[in-house]
Amino acid sequence: MTAARAGATPARPGPDTAPRAAAHTPTTAAGAGAAGPAVARPAPVGIPPVGPVPPGLARRATADPLFRLVAYALEAAHGRPPAAVWSAPYAFHLDAPGLVAAAGWPVAAAAAPRTDGLVRLSSLGHPADSCDLPLAPDGPPPAAPAWAVRPYALLRALARAGYGRGGTDLHLQGSLTESAGLATAEPADCAMALAVADVHGPAGAEPDREELARLLARALPDGDGALRRAVLFARPGTALLPDAGAGPRHADFDPAASGRRLVLLAVRGDPADRAAELSRAVACARRAGALSAWPPGRGPGRSVLALLPASRLTEVRAAVAEDFRDRGRPVPRFLNIAVAGAARREE
Numbered sequence: 099m100t101a102a103r104a105g106a107t108p109a110r111p112g113p114d115t116a117p118r119a120a121a122h123t124p125t126t127a128a129g130a131g132a133a134g135p136a137v138a139r140p141a142p143v144g145i146p147p148v149g150p151v152p153p154g155l156a157r158r159a160t161a162d163p164l165f166r167l168v169a170y171a172l173e174a175a176h177g178r179p180p181a182a183v184w185s186a187p188y189a190f191h192l193d194a195p196g197l198v199a200a201a202g203w204p205v206a207a208a209a210a211p212r213t214d215g216l217v218r219l220s221s222l223g224h225p226a227d228s229c230d231l232p233l234a235p236d237g238p239p240p241a242a243p244a245w246a247v248r249p250y251a252l253l254r255a256l257a258r259a260g261y262g263r264g265g266t267d268l269h270l271q272g273s274l275t276e277s278a279g280l281a282t283a284e285p286a287d288c289a290m291a292l293a294v295a296d297v298h299g300p301a302g303a304e305p306d307r308e309e310l311a312r313l314l315a316r317a318l319p320d321g322d323g324a325l326r327r328a329v330l331f332a333r334p335g336t337a338l339l340p341d342a343g344a345g346p347r348h349a350d351f352d353p354a355a356s357g358r359r360l361v362l363l364a365v366r367g368d369p370a371d372r373a374a375e376l377s378r379a380v381a382c383a384r385r386a387g388a389l390s391a392w393p394p395g396r397g398p399g400r401s402v403l404a405l406l407p408a409s410r411l412t413e414v415r416a417a418v419a420e421d422f423r424d425r426g427r428p429v430p431r432f433l434n435i436a437v438a439g440a441a442r443r444e445e
Contacts, residue, residue: 154179155169155180155183155444155445156169156170156179157170161444162444164185164204164206164271164273165183165185165206165444167206167222167271168180168183168206168207168208168269168270168271169183169208171208171220171222171269171271172208172209172210172220172267172268172269175218175220175228175269176210176218176220176267176269178267179210180209180210180267180269181209181210181211181296181297182208182209182293182296182297182443183206183207183208183209183293183443183444184206184207184209184289184292184293184296184441184442184443184444185204185205185206185289185441185442185444186204186205186206186207186285186286186289186292186329186441187200187201187202187203187204187285187328187329187332187438187439187440187441188200188201188203188204188205188272188274188278188280188281188282188285189201189280189281189284189285189325189326189328189329189332190280190281190325190328190394190395190403190435191324191325191392191393191394191395191396192337192351192392193390193392193405194337196324196339196340196341197337197338197339197349197351198324198325198327198328198332198337198338198340199328199332199336199337199338199351199437200328200329200332200437200438200439200440201280201435201436201437201438202435202436202437202438203273203274203280203433203435204272204273204285204289205270205271205272205273205282205285205286205289206270206271206272206273206289206444207268207269207270207286207289207290207292207293208268208269208293209266209267209268209269209290209293209294209296209297210266210267210297211262211264211265211266211267211297211298212264212265212266212267213264213265214264214265215232215233215263215264215265216230216231216232216233216265217230217231217232217233217250217253217265217266217267217268218230218231218266218267218268219231219242219246219249219250219268219269219270220268220269220270221245221269221270221271222269222271223245223270223271223272224243224245224246227243227244227245227246229242229243229246231246231250233253233254233257233262233263233265234254235254235257235258235263236254236258239251239254248283248286248287249268249270249286249290251317251318252287252290252291252314252317252318253266253268253290253294254317255313255316255317255318256291256294256295256313256317259313261291261294261295261298261299262294262295262297262298263298264298266294266297268290268293268294270286270289270290272285272286274433277364277366277400277431278362278364278401278431278433279362279364279394279395279399279400279401280362280394280395280401281322281325281394281395283318283321283322284321284322284325284326284329285329285441287314287318287321287326288310288314288326288329288330288441289441291305291310291313291314292305292307292310292441292443295310296443307330307331307440310330311323311326311327311330314326322395322396323340324340324341327340327346328340328440329440329441330440330441331346331440332438332439332440333348333439333440334352334436334437334438334439335350335351335352335354335355335437336348336349336350336351336352336437337349337350337351337437351437352437353405353437354408354436354437357407357408357409358389358405358406358407358408359405359406359407359408359411359434360403360404360405360434360435360436360437361403361404361406361411361414361432361434361435362394362401362402362403362404362431362432362433362434362435363376363379363380363383363391363401363402363403363404363418363430363431363432364400364401364430364431364433365379365400365401365428365430366428366429366430366431367427367428369400372400373398375422375427375430376398376400376401376402378421379402379418379421379422379430380402380404382417382418382421383404383406383414383417383418385417386410386413386414386416386417386418387406387407387410387413387414388404388405388406388410388414389405389406389407390404390405391403391404391405403435415432418430418432
C-alpha cells in the first residue's frame, strides 16, 4: 500500500497538552561579515512571528517522517515554520453496529497563525494547487482549487465560531492514498480544526474537542459523525460507541492482544469490477482462515477489513494473491491496521 511513511505508530492515548514554544522574532547580523549585536527584523505585516515546533520538528532525525515532512513542507511553501503540527488517525466502522475505532495511520496538519485575514493552503498531494484566499466568513466563497474547497469551507466555519479569524497558513498531508479505501475527509477535517484552534488559542491550552465535534457536524453535514468522534476520542486497543447517551463509551478491541491480526484488503483495477473482485477476495481469505470481513465505511467500497488469526496471515495473503495472479488481475493490497488512539499534537 502506497504510504507517505514507511510504517505507522499507533497514536498515544489521550490529548497531548504540552505548551507551544514561545514566539520569537528572527534576528539578523548588523551587516555582511560585521561583528556586533543582532538586530531585530520585524515580521511581514499579517504574519505573527512564531518559533518552530521545538526543537525543530522538520529537522529532528528521530521524529516520525510524516510529521517532519508536513512541518518542512509548510515552511517551504509559506516561508515560515509551523506553530503546531497535529495528527489525526484514519477511522473505521466495526462489524458490530454502532462501533468505530481509529487506525494507526494518520493525517497530519501543520499550521501557523496570521492576522491579515488571509488563508494559505497547501498539500503535497496537490503540489501545483497551493492557494492564497481571503478569509470571508460569510458570502460567496472565492474560487479555489477543487481539493481546497472543503478545507476553506471548514476555515470559514471555524472563523464564524471565533477560531482563526485572522487567517492561517496550513499544510495538509495524509499517510495513505484514497486507494486504501479508508475515509479521508474525517481525519483531515479534525486535524485542520485542531491545528487552527490550537495556534489561535492560548498557549498550552488543549482545544475543546466536544465543541469542535459539534462545529464540524454543523459545517460539514455530509461527513460521518461516528468516524469523526473516533478520530477525536478513540483510545488504543478499544472500540468506541459514540452515541451512548451520556457520552462516548469504550469497549475492548485489541486484535493483537488475542493473537489476531486486523488487515485492510483493497482491490485494484476497473471500478466496474470492484464489487465482484472484492467479494472474491473475501471468499479466498475466508477459505484460507480469515474469521470475518466487513467494509470500513458506511457501505461497500474498494476495501474490506479482515480479522484473522496471526498464524494465518501469510496463508491468507498468499491465497488471495494466487487467485488474482492466476486470473491476470491486479493483486489486492494488504495493509496492517493497529487499533490506535485519538488525534494529538505532535512535539
